[in-house]
Amino acid sequence: MVSIGKRDNMWLHASCKLEFEIPVATPFILMLRPRSGSQQWVAREQYVLSPSVSAIEFTDQFGNLCQRLVAPAGPFSVQTAFDIEVADSSDVAPGAPFVPVEQLPDQTLPFLFPSRYCESDRFSQMAAALVEGVNPGYDQCVKIVEYIQNSLTYAPGEGQELISATEVNQKSQAVCRDMAHLGIACCRALSIPARMVVGYLESLQPMDLHAWFEAYVDGRWYTFDPTQTTLAGGRVAIAYGRDAADVAIYTQFGDPVEILNMEVRVEQISEPVE
Incomplete structure (x- = not known):
């Protein structure tokens, strides 16, 4: 277990589902997996591609976990879910000094x-x-x-x-x-x-x-x-970057792809779900 500091912690169950209609086989880069660190700890995780396709994971220049795949033509969905421990409040530091x-x-x-x-x-x-x-x-x-x-x-x-x-x-x-x-x-x-x-x-x-x-x-x-x-606390970081261009949860290449639905859920739990 990684220590998150002196604050109280909370457990969250979070999920995200993306549904697409793919006109032709289309390359994607996804950025949907949180990584464990000093501020959060992933205890359990699920990542489902439907239909199932092969994917390659890599780490980008900012340390984000990225998944590279080619989605086949037709209906395609990505569903992630995880149990994660995070701080129940964000640190504040009035007077903390500037670093030259x-x-x-x-x-x-x-x-x-x-x-x-x-x-x-x-x-x-x-x-x-x-x-x-x-x-x-x-x-x-x-x-x-x-x-x-x-x-x-x-x-x-x-x-x-x-x-x-x-x-x-x-x-x-x-x-x-x-x-x-x-x-x-x-x-x-x-x-x-x-x-x-x-x-x-x-x-x-x-x-x-x-x-x-x-x-x-x-x-x-x-x-x-x-x-x-x-x-407020209860924050789960998925991606870091210089601006929005670096932290898109999905990027597709080629002809435009229609996203049919995106569903996000976050709920507090007492402990990781069995």
Whole structure:
């Protein structure tokens, strides 16, 4: 068992089912498996492809578990389910200090640069103005989250088109992914490494896959979620990346494929299901 720290933990049973109608044999890359680590421990897992096809698993540059396969023509579904132990609250650290760039670990450096949906080079002046007079580090990230919450209304299910942080900043409402992009861009503009996380949130309503971001201060990653008024626990991380381009739960190649249905369930359990 991997220790998750001094916090209380909870057990969750989570599942995701994707159903497609495949016109011709189509290559896919899936990103649906959580990995165990310091913040979560996978006790039991099920992964079913229907019809059954061979798949190859690999680990991408961010450590995400990815599955590569060719889906046959006709109905095709992917169903995953797992029991996982996670923290029942997210760590907070008011006053945690900024880490100078020259002291950052090498693995955090990719999360400092502008990326496709997080054009941090366009937010330097705005981010500096937002955090004026605020201690560098964690407190600056909190200020950025407050700005996003005061500027945007969280509207789950409303944003199907991927847009960048610059475009998000011109709107009045946004989905979780868009709000995370804006937070990441502003943090990076202040030389704070920030990365996107996609996964599950036990208390989310309506239930769906969820996105938030993490920022690196005081030698570790901390969770920030502009969609939530409090930093709820019960989070399951599936994928990490620079922005949404890196954390798609599925990517298909070739002619467009219609997804017929996506069903996500998360429930708290007392212990792993036998």
